[in-house]
Amino acid sequence: MGNLMEILRICFSANALVTGIVTIGLVTIITYISFILERKVSTASSFFKKVGINIAEMLLLLLMLLLVTIVFKSLTGGSQVELGGLLANAELTILFYGLFIFNNRLIILLNVFLPFLYHPSSDISRIQGPYAWLFIVSYLILIIVIDYLYSHKEVLAISNYRYLSSQMLFGICWWIFIWIDYRFPLVDIIGMLILFEFYMFVVRIIELKMSTYMHAYNDLENKVNYDALTGVRNRANLNKVSKEFFEKYSQSSVPLTVMMFDIDRFKEFNDHYGHEIGDEVLRHVSHTVERELHVDGSQGQLFRYGGEEFVILLKNVDTKRAQEIVNRINQTLIEMPLFIQGTQLDVTLCFGVTMLRKTDESFDEIFKRVDEYLYQSKNNGRDEMTIEGKIFQYEKVPMIKI
Incomplete structure (x- = not known):
């Protein structure tokens, strides 16, 4: 009975309450910042950008651990055992959550080597003593848990059972390390382990709620900035991005090329085959163009301006290279035609192409010019391009394999 009361006292003390509030607050901050950082990383991101984001995430985690330590320095009530245990719980909660929320190998390495880094774990006697076998077994289990966390994030995100099992094993392994080093009374260890599980339970609820809100935010952002039919950026996003690009490149030596294209005789597809087939044509063209804009690293941005008209912004691309891209788009449409119900639909495009000029006072001037082209x-017969007022026929170019 006395042991049970001691466990309850540890779990429901004022210090435990303060610890829980601070830890949950820090976890909320980590979740929000991780969402921002992870959105900046994509499969197309450069190696240095990914490394920079990983370092930023690592520094964020270390900052959170430092803040927890600072908070504990202000807690003067309670025994040294209690305060030390609460601090360890807060740190373990942040470490486990960092493993789960970040796709970061630096954080993996931190967790792998940490059992040998914290004081007094570097004391070799722990491995030579009577509990060496317990330390080794616990460490091996911890490594398995860490690897599972890193390689099964999607499973853990939807499986509460696996998530809770992983965090329980993580906490047990760490409290075994702490017991080997400090020989805390067993009742305190049990109390702290229960408290750790409670922290992680609350953290799990917060993580699920925030994930729901953030996915809802992503859905709303997609609806605002992306065309529902084709999946490419929409006119509203073009208005925003074009202004940003104009401000950035109007006084820069970096070229900015704007292209506008139209699907030839699109009305005939709708009239002859129906609007559903017309929608398929729009999707086929937009997906083909999107692919060709990225196949050679051009990183062009495609926007559906309205109806069958699209706009492309190409930074650091001059009109000569833009002409090569247009030729490649045309050739891909020829070699990979759209088939609907066994019928081949030959889709052609006509383009207008222009570059940002030093005399342009706004993006509207560029847009009027490319629209004229x-x-x-x-008016010249379609299935061709006009670059800076000069008409060009399409040419065959070598296909780039990816």
Whole structure:
């Protein structure tokens, strides 16, 4: 009975309450910042960008651990055992959550080597003593848990059972290390382990709630900035990005090329085959163009301006290279036609192409110019491009394999 009361006292003390509030607050901050950082990383991101984000995440985790330590220095009530145990619980909660929330190998390495780094774990006697076998077994289990956390994040995100099992094993292994080093009374160890599980239970609820809100935010952002039919950026996003690009490149030596294209005789597809087939044509064209914009690292941005009209922004690309991209888009449409119900639909495009000029006072001037060039291509017979007022026929180019 006395042991049970001691466990309850540890779990429901004022210090435990303060610890829980601080830890949960820090976890909330970590979740929000991780969401921001992870969104900046994609499969197309450069190696140095990924390394920079990983270092930022590592520094964030270390900062959170430092803040927990600072808070504990202000807690003067309670025994040294209690305060030390609460601090360890807070740190373990942040470490485990960092493993789960970040896809970061630096944090993995930190967790792998930490059992040998904290004081007095570096004392070799722990491995030579009577509990060496217990330390080794616990460490091996911890490594398995860490590896599982890193390689099964998607499973853990939807499986409460596996998530809770992983955190329980993580906490047990660490409290075995702490017991070997400090010989805390067993009742205190049990109390702290229960408290750790409670912290992680609350953290799990917060993580699930925040994930729901953040996915809802992503969905809303996609609806605002992306075209629902084709999946490419929409006109509203073009208005925003074009202003940003103009401000950035109007006084820069880096070239900015703007292209506008139209699907030739699109109305005939709708009238002859129906609007559903017309939608398939729009999707086929947008997906083909999107692929060709990234196949050679051009990183162009495609926008659906309205109807069958699209706009492309190409930074650090001049009109000569833009012409090569247009030729490649045309050739891909020829070699990879759209088939609907066994019928081949030959889709052609006409383009207008222009570059940002030093005399342009706004993006509207660029847009009016490229729109004129597009209609020049249309009026000349379609299935061609007009670059800075000069009409060009499409040429065959070597296909780039990916």
